[in-house]
Amino acid sequence: MNPDVxxxxxxxxxxxxxxxxxxxxxxxxxxVYGIIELINFAHFNxxxxxxxxxxxxxxxxxxxxxxxxxSGITLAVVFVGAFAVTMLSAGVLGALIERVCLKxxxxxSGTAPMITTIGVSLILQSLILxxxxxxxxxxFPSLIPNERWSVLGSTVEITLKNVLLWTAAIVLxxxxxxxxxxxxxxxxMRATAQDSEAARMMGIRIDVIILLTFFIGSALAGAAALIFxxxxxxxxxxxxxxxxxxxxxxxxxxxxxxxxxxxxGGLVIGFVESLSGQFIGNSWSDxxxxxxxxxxxxxxxxxxxxxxxxxxx
Amino acid sequence: xxxxxxRRMATSFIAGLALVASxxxxxxxxxxxxxxVPSSIVLGINLSFTGxxxxxxxxxxxxxxxxxxxxxxxxxxxxxxxxxxxxxxxGTVAAGQYDPAQAATNTKQFVAEDDVMAVVGPMMSGAGKAxxxxxxxxxxxxxxxxxxxxxxxxxxxxxxxxxxxxPIYFRTVTTDAxxxxxxxxxxxxxLGIKSVYILDDTGAYGEGIANSFEGQAKxxxxxxxxxxxxxPKESDYxxxxxxxxxxxPDALYYGGVQQAGLKLAKQANDVMPNLPKMGGDGMxxxxxxxxxxxxxxxxxxxxxxxxxxxxxxxxxxxxxxxAKFGASPQDYALTMYDAxxxxxxxxxxxxxxxxxxxxxxxxxxxxxxxxxxLQGVISFDANGDLKDKxxxxxxxxxxxxxxxxxxxxx
Numbered sequence: 001m002n003p004d005v006x007x008x009x010x011x012x013x014x015x016x017x018x019x020x021x022x023x024x025x026x027x028x029x030x031x032v033y034g035i036i037e038l039i040n041f042a043h044f045n046x047x048x049x050x051x052x053x054x055x056x057x058x059x060x061x062x063x064x065x066x067x068x069x070x071s072g073i074t075l076a077v078v079f080v081g082a083f084a085v086t087m088l089s090a091g092v093l094g095a096l097i098e099r100v101c102l103k104x105x106x107x108x109s110g111t112a113p114m115i116t117t118i119g120v121s122l123i124l125q126s127l128i129l130x131x132x133x134x135x136x137x138x139x140f141p142s143l144i145p146n147e148r149w150s151v152l153g154s155t156v157e158i159t160l161k162n163v164l165l166w167t168a169a170i171v172l173x174x175x176x177x178x179x180x181x182x183x184x185x186x187x188x189m190r191a192t193a194q195d196s197e198a199a200r201m202m203g204i205r206i207d208v209i210i211l212l213t214f215f216i217g218s219a220l221a222g223a224a225a226l227i228f229x230x231x232x233x234x235x236x237x238x239x240x241x242x243x244x245x246x247x248x249x250x251x252x253x254x255x256x257x258x259x260x261x262x263x264x265g266g267l268v269i270g271f272v273e274s275l276s277g278q279f280i281g282n283s284w285s286d287x288x289x290x291x292x293x294x295x296x297x298x299x300x301x302x303x304x305x306x307x308x309x310x311x312x313x
Numbered sequence: 314x315x316x317x318x319x320r321r322m323a324t325s326f327i328a329g330l331a332l333v334a335s336x337x338x339x340x341x342x343x344x345x346x347x348x349x350v351p352s353s354i355v356l357g358i359n360l361s362f363t364g365x366x367x368x369x370x371x372x373x374x375x376x377x378x379x380x381x382x383x384x385x386x387x388x389x390x391x392x393x394x395x396x397x398x399x400x401x402x403x404g405t406v407a408a409g410q411y412d413p414a415q416a417a418t419n420t421k422q423f424v425a426e427d428d429v430m431a432v433v434g435p436m437m438s439g440a441g442k443a444x445x446x447x448x449x450x451x452x453x454x455x456x457x458x459x460x461x462x463x464x465x466x467x468x469x470x471x472x473x474x475x476x477x478x479x480p481i482y483f484r485t486v487t488t489d490a491x492x493x494x495x496x497x498x499x500x501x502x503x504l505g506i507k508s509v510y511i512l513d514d515t516g517a518y519g520e521g522i523a524n525s526f527e528g529q530a531k532x533x534x535x536x537x538x539x540x541x542x543x544x545p546k547e548s549d550y551x552x553x554x555x556x557x558x559x560x561x562p563d564a565l566y567y568g569g570v571q572q573a574g575l576k577l578a579k580q581a582n583d584v585m586p587n588l589p590k591m592g593g594d595g596m597x598x599x600x601x602x603x604x605x606x607x608x609x610x611x612x613x614x615x616x617x618x619x620x621x622x623x624x625x626x627x628x629x630x631x632x633x634x635x636a637k638f639g640a641s642p643q644d645y646a647l648t649m650y651d652a653x654x655x656x657x658x659x660x661x662x663x664x665x666x667x668x669x670x671x672x673x674x675x676x677x678x679x680x681x682x683x684x685x686x687l688q689g690v691i692s693f694d695a696n697g698d699l700k701d702k703x704x705x706x707x708x709x710x711x712x713x714x715x716x717x718x719x720x721x722x723x
Contacts, residue, residue, distance in 0.1 A: 003559060006559070007555065007556065007559035010555050010559070011552065011555055011556075014551050014552055014555055015552075017551075018549060065603075065604070065606065066606055125406075126406070129406055134363055134364075134367060134406075135367070136364050136365040136367070136409055136410070136571075136572060137365055137571065137572065137575045137576065137604060138604075139579075139604045139605070139606065142606070142607070146583065146586075155559075159583070161583075228548070232548055232549070232576065232579065232580065233579040233580075233583075233608070234548075234575065234576055234579055234604075236409065237406075237409075238409045238546055239548050241546070242546055242547060242548065243548060273549070273552065274551075274552045274555075277552030277553055277556065278552060278555070278556050281541065282541045282542065282543070282552065282553040282556075283541065283542045283544070285552070286544075
């Protein structure tokens with residue numbers, strides 16, 4: 001295979017992994033916005049805190065920083081367990097933030113709720129910093145064996161990490177899609193997004209739906225967090241900011257409030273990041289990403305997919 | 314850490330008082346008191362206790378505290394002047410590592426406190442660049458145990474870093490003007506590397522050492538395939554590493570500190586496990602082999618000093634350090650110990666000459682230092698740089714830095 005083609009394909013693989021992570025994170029922004037039209041900046045650091053939840057859970061199971069890689073059934077069980085616990089704790093954290101900090105502000109117009117989420121975000125960051133005794137770059141155990149396969153006998157490589165990451169992300173997105181479109185609660189959620197007053201009159205308990213939305217969005221951030229930790233082998237109290245900002249961009253790119261749009265936006269951002277790193281320069285990735293954001297906002301203010309009400313959830 | 318916070322608050326209070334006091338004309342020196350020796354002086358210690366370099370900061374701090382305890386146990390400098398340490402942290406949560414703005418604030422506080430006669434530190438060149446001009450305006454002596462960016466002491470930048478004219482930034486290590494190039498010599502001569510890709514972390518130290526490595530590598534005929542920058546707050550370096558892998562270099566050189574370095578090591582191990590990887594003293598740290606685990610293996614790192622702690626002559630010192638702190642010192646803990654010893658020597662020469670202990674005199678006398686220490690004789694050139702220029706090379710093996718010898722000077 002032509003080496004230029006090979007490196008292009010390899011960057012697409014990198015971009016897909018990044019994009020899946022941004023997509024999972026973007027879903028949380030977009031779902032919350034869809035329901036209560038709030039940009040939830042606490043989401044950045046719910047993600048960051050969740051990387052530590054995953055790390056602590058693995059340490060609790062006895063997999064410290066120097067744990068040997070796992071294989072077969074053990075790997076599957078530990079990972080499903082870690083996903084369940086991390087997503088659950090992230091979801092509870094998100095729901096708690098909604099109940100304690102945002103519900104009292106319901107109905108207040110203006111920027112107060114948004115500013116509150118920024119404050120919550122900073123508080124979470126400080127709490128994690130204290131909880132980790134001011135550590136930076138906390139290592140994750142390398143539990144996934146460093147297995148890799150060449151694509152079509154070329155230099156392009158797919159690692160086991162890539163495969164697990166994609167599988168986890170796709171499974172979660174399929175479940176979310178089913179939940180939103182086919183279940184009674186999903187229907188209630190969509191109804192609330194379309195018209196919360198009418199939904200209330202139909203007997204839907206809006207507060208429960210909002211709480212549920214925060215729970216699900218944060219749980220997806222928890223999944224992204226565990227994937228992040230496993231993929232990079234490190235976490236730190238500062239990881240929420242850049243990842244969160246790009247995921248937020250992804251949500252806006254896809255049309256904020258639009259679930260398929262968030263996934264599409266995440267993938268676009270992931271590919272743009274890896275390809276611009278290859279062909280323009282590492283230092284220019286953010287410039288390219290945010291330039292695209294500005295162009296989309298100027299020419300398609302509703303995002304790539306749009307914000308049509310009926311699709312919102 | 315909590316102790317420092319308390320101390321810092323106390324210091325700001327004192328600094329505030331000192332500001333008020335210095336506004337009054339009574340603060341002018343009293344001539345008759347000149348020959349009187351004070352019972353104590355304050356020695357500032359400025360390191361990066363918060364963020365990615367915290368473990369090394371603690372290791373280096375202990376070198377200073379050990380020196381101070383040993384001097385005070387003998388009744389102080391020349392048996393008369395006790396040393397009171399005053400610790401300040403230039404690392405911030407927001408930066409995740411050293412923060413130049415915090416370093417500047419700390420320096421202003423040191424300057425405002427009249428009893429501070431000298432400061433040991435900073436650890437990082439990015440902090441040093443912020444501190445030097447402020448210290449220069451007050452003729453306050455800074456002795457760094459580990460900051461190696463050459464610009465700070467380079468006379469070309471004198472108007473920037475020593476506006477008052479006299480050098481105030483002294484070092485007990487040499488600079489990246491030697492660290493980068495000598496490592497390039499080592500790569501080309503000893504390792505036989507023909508092509509290299511260079512990365513840096515955009516910090517003052519990282520850019521400086523990467524540029525000086527690049528210059529000498531080119532002079533040695535090594536093909537520099539590219540030089541790119543890493544954002545230390547970024548999580549993903551796989552993109553740039555994939556790009557580098559496709560170019561197929563013989564080695565990767567990284568100029569920078571741990572915040573980006575640890576992430577780079579982890580991901581480089583995923584993308585290119587067998588590529589030789591090299592760094593400067595930013596990759597020489599107590600936490601690196603532990604945190605990076607297998608990803609740290611075979612990394613080369615240098616320090617801008619002789620590898621004294623592995624020498625037989627230093628074993629008694631190493632044993633004292635271990636007994637006191639229950640941890641093994643790095644070479645930069647020893648250069649910190651030496652920095653305090655330079656202050657000790659300077660002040661005791663002032664006392665024996667009957668000179669008053671003022672910041673100006675401390676600076677002037679430090680310039681004439683000729684002090685035998687474990688790392689060799691410490692004496693400074695006209696810019697405050699160490700006259701000895703030795704770069705030691707290490708490689709991580711089984712989670713430990715293994716000394717590979719000193720890097721070739723040509």
